[in-house]
Amino acid sequence: xxxxxxxCKSRLGADHRCPYQSDERHPVSERxxxxxxxxxxxxxxxxxxxxxxxxxxxxxxxxxxxxxxxTVGVGDAAVALPLxxxxxxxxxxxxxxxxEKRFAHLRVVKAGSGQPIRDLDGLKRNFYYxxxxxxxxxxxxxxxxLVVSIFQALLxxxxxxxLFRQDGRRLGDLLxxxxxxxxxxxxxx
Numbered sequence: 065x066x067x068x069x070x071x072c073k074s075r076l077g078a079d080h081r082c083p084y085q086s087d088e089r090h091p092v093s094e095r096x097x098x099x100x101x102x103x104x105x106x107x108x109x110x111x112x113x114x115x116x117x118x119x120x121x122x123x124x125x126x127x128x129x130x131x132x133x134x135t136v137g138v139g140d141a142a143v144a145l146p147l148x149x150x151x152x153x154x155x156x157x158x159x160x161x162x163x164e165k166r167f168a169h170l171r172v173v174k175a176g177s178g179q180p181i182r183d184l185d186g187l188k189r190n191f192y193y194x195x196x197x198x199x200x201x202x203x204x205x206x207x208x209x210l211v212v213s214i215f216q217a218l219l220x221x222x223x224x225x226x227l228f229r230q231d232g233r234r235l236g237d238l239l240x241x242x243x244x245x246x247x248x249x250x251x252x253x
Contacts, residue, residue: 155186
């Protein structure tokens with residue numbers, strides 16, 4: 065028995081039916097999606113929520129750098145593991161674990177179709193944020209402050225993309241084929 069709709073990949077309801085589509089409108093994959101324009105997440109809410117999330121990451125990365133310096137690389141993993149887990153799962157279940165999405169009432173959907181994303185899409189969306197904390201864990205390498213700088217450069221790039229792209233998509237959205245929309249936006253169908 066499938067837990068997910070084979071067409072739109074959304075979790076099936078208690079009645080084992082796709083909650084977003086009625087029988088006569090399935091399969092989703094046969095409907096054209098290229099003409100669909102999704103509502104852009106409000107910039108202010110998105111930047112405020114992203115700011116809270118990114119400050120959390122910066123504090124975590126700075127803690128890794130400090131602990132690495134003080135313990136010569138021995139205690140980094142205790143701080144890095146929770147940070148890596150938060151980054152990795154933050155967009156699982158369309159942003160359920162994201163500080164930004166929860167605070168700003170946003171969700172992540174497939175660009176063009178508006179359907180919920182798969183957990184793998186959420187990981188693809190954020191994988192480049194996992195690289196700096198992993199590099200910071202390498203023992204005996206004086207790269208900690210360089211890693212923090214790279215992480216900050218990625219954050220600045222994403223913020224600029226959110227601000228200046230018409231659809232508000234950041235680098236991770238382009239890589240994973242996703243878009244952030246207001247949580248009240250119902251899936252298109």
